[in-house]
Amino acid sequence: MGPIVLLVMCFSVAVADRKMTVAEKLQEDADLSQFLALLERNIIANTSIHYRQMTLFAPTNEAFQRYTGDMDDNLVLYHISNLATTLTNLDYAISSELDGNPPLWVTRRRDTMHDDIYVNNAKVYVSRSYQAYNRNNKRQVLHVIDQVLHPLQPHGPGSISSPVYNPNAYQFLEHSDVFNIGQHRLRSFRQKVNQLQKNKVFNADGRHTFFIPVDEGFKPTTRSDLIDEKVVDGHVIPHHVLFTHATPDSQEFETLAFGDNVKVIISFSTTMNGREEINYVKSNTVAGDAKHSRGVVLADIVRANIPVKNGVVHLIQRPLMVVDTTVIDFLKEKEDGPLCKFYEVIMDLGANNQFYTELTLAKDITLFAPSNEAWAEFSVQNIIRNHQKLMEILNLHLVRERLPMDAIIHNNMNQIYQAPTALARKYLYFNVLTHGQNQTLTVEGGGVNATVTLPNIAATNGFVHIIDRVLGVPYTTVFEKIKTDPMLNITYNLGKRQMFNHQLNDMEHRYTYFVPRDHAWLKFQIRHPSAYKALFKEDFGYFTKQILERHVIRAGRSYTVSDLKLLANETHAFLLPTSRDPLRLRVKESDKNYYVEWNGHWIHVFRPDVECTNGIIHVIDEPFVLESDIRATGAADRLRLAYTLISLLISIGFLRILDN
Incomplete structure (x- = not known):
């Protein structure tokens, strides 16, 4: 083998072993082709990737397809930082290369299994992060994200019309008319902030979350009169930069209006309207005063996640904390x-x-x-x-x-x-x-x-x-209802014996089930502790089943309490067929409550007419248990003990025979 061939082979092995640069990684990953095209169109970014240290936040092609903002060539600079920063070393913010170097805000959202990392509102695909050295021996880091990062941009091409680069929340509020925020106008809230001399709240350095109601939210016009200094404070969450996807629903944060007398907290919530995601913010005045009513005010976020120098701004449909509408108006x-x-x-x-x-x-x-x-x-x-x-x-x-x-x-x-x-x-x-x-x-x-x-x-x-459900429209069978109702656990567990509960899923019959609630069984336990204990023993399943059968009517129809009252009033009893023995009842109404008389006892119907898809449940305050049932369980207990003793004696005798 000649020296030239050997040299070529060594060079090929070296190239094969060399780690791809970030530029080569972008070219190799088809899922990042739109980001690469955007990068190559920008002279600064295209030069930097070959010669400078940098971090790139690269949205996937799918993220670009969802993006509805402006797509000028400078957008890529908002996805680049001039420091090489791994996920471990990401601080709460990192400067971008866009004009004015606006920060990218980093959130670490801790879940039960792992930490999720967000840059502004974009989630980082942690497993796809990559780092390498470029040909100029500068370290570079690539992070793949699920959204295009959306900077605050002025109207029109470039930024020549903007009086301020990288504005803070107050500068954004003061000059909102020149920024590209759609048709929204913020003049009413800006006027209140200036009138109340609260501009320092929005000018504050650090990292905060700001909620600014749009002009449409100041109808009726008298609403503006209800906004005072405390209400303005209730639109600011200090020391937290909260983007919608990066913030868990219902997590509560204290606002600046959280003091000795008035206490206001804020949380996010998300719902789906078809395929459209709608984000809401709610202020909860947990402690109020004469001017600030307790309770929640809900506003939808009409434009979310506007990054500013000192945090993030969300434009909302109406002011928070202000209670001035009736239920029907809401x-x-x-x-x-x-x-x-x-x-x-x-x-x-x-x-x-x-x-x-x-x-x-x-x-x-x-x-x-x-x-x-x-x-x-x-x-x-x-x-x-x-x-x-x-x-x-x-x-x-x-x-x-x-x-x-x-x-x-x-x-x-x-x-x-x-x-x-x-x-x-x-x-x-x-x-x-x-x-x-x-x-x-x-x-x-x-x-x-x-x-x-x-x-x-x-x-x-x-x-x-x-x-989360419409009341009065049943969606569960009798079986599913007693299984899931927290008040009926004991009856459900008793019904597991001898598969008694299974019949209650049958849709071909209609059931009327008098179900003792847990409180009723606990009272029974106090009066008859040994009988109650016996009901749960494995070898007493037959007796348990017999007792429960007395509570269930299976027929071609089910009976509401009103139906039963027509059949069986205070003076006339009615026999209802069960698979055990006829259930003889009388029914009365007293002080808007219903009672059934069984075996000489008037028993309160705690919850009448619990409708199910295959019948009706009446929750009662005392089980239908007779003295003879208790004696039967006691007799069975003695019978079981006798059987155990006989078995033991036989075993002892058998062992003695073996010994002899």
Whole structure:
């Protein structure tokens, strides 16, 4: 082998072993072709990648396809920093190469399994980060991101029309007319900030989040009079730069208006309207005064994630903290608002229907309002065509008193709280679930258990709580209901014995099930501890099943309490067939509560008429258990003990025979 051939082979091996430069990596990755094309069109960027140290934040081709902003050749400079910075070394901000060197803000969002890293509102694909040295021996780092970074840009090409580069929040507010923020105008809020001499709040150095309401949000014009220094402070979150994707929904942050008397916190929430993502911000005045009402004010973010020198600005549809609308005004405030479907359903009953009129005129109400997604359920769509049934369902969502979430939780501390609704003799029942420091409120009405997803929206005449289901439209079988209802755990667990529960999924029959709630079984345990313990023993499944059979009527129809009252009043008992023995009942109503008389005892019906797709549940305060059932379990207990002793004696005798 000649020396020239050997030299060529050595050179080929060296080239093969050499690590690709970042420029070569971009050329090799087809998913970054649009970013590479943008980079090559810009003289500064194209030169820098061959000769300088740098960090590149490269959006994928899919990110460019979603991007709706201006695409001039300088956009790539906002994706480049003149320092080579790995993910480990990324600080809270890094300077870009765009004119004025505006910062790119870095967020580390800790999840249960790993940390997610965001640059402005773009998520970094951590596994695709890459670093190498270029031909000029300068270190370079490539990070792939899922969004195009969107700088704050002036109108028109270049930046010659802008009086300021890299503005802070106040400079942006003061000169907002020259920046490309669509049709939005900020003059009303700017006027209030200057009038109240609060410009220092928006001029503050550091890293903050600012919410600025657009001019359309100052209707009626009297709304402006309600904005004072404290309200302006309630539009600023200090020491946190919060972009929408990088911030978890419902995480709460203290505002500048968090002091000794007034305490205001802010959080984000996200919903989908078809394929469109809608971001909301809510201010929650957890402690107020005479001028600042307690409760939540919800505003959608009409233009999110505007980066500025001292943080990020979000333009919002209306001012936060200001409570100046009624419940019905909130429902109809925006055509695509979070409760627009609910408002449509109400108006389908006619412009002056009874429910609309009450929402308009009532002074103290609480509305549990189903979200837009809740009305899309198939079972709900069938119901709303029946206007009489729909009116009943709507009234089930209305309570004629003010019930903020903390009042419900307080009322629920010692007993299950129930609130009468606008539907006669129908109540809402509440349950509070605690997860660490967080509390989730659930509400049941008409057999449907819903979660309160957004509580305490304040109105001048009450409160609105947004819930995730339409109450009164059943969507579970009797089996699914007792399995998921937190008040019926013990009966469900007893029904696991001998597969008793399985029949309750049957859709060919209709069930009426008198279900003792957990509280009823615990009272039974205090009175009959040994019998209660026996019910859960494996070899007493037969007795347990017999007791539960007495509580269930399986027939061609199910029975509401009103149905039963017609059949069996206080003076006349009625026999209902069960698979155990006929259930002899009488029914009475007293002080808006129902009672059933069984075996000489009047038993309170705690929750009547819990509707399911294949029947009705009546939650009762005492199980249908006879003294003979208790004796039977006791006898069975003695029989089991005797059997165990006999088995033991036989075993001992058998061992002795073996010994002999």
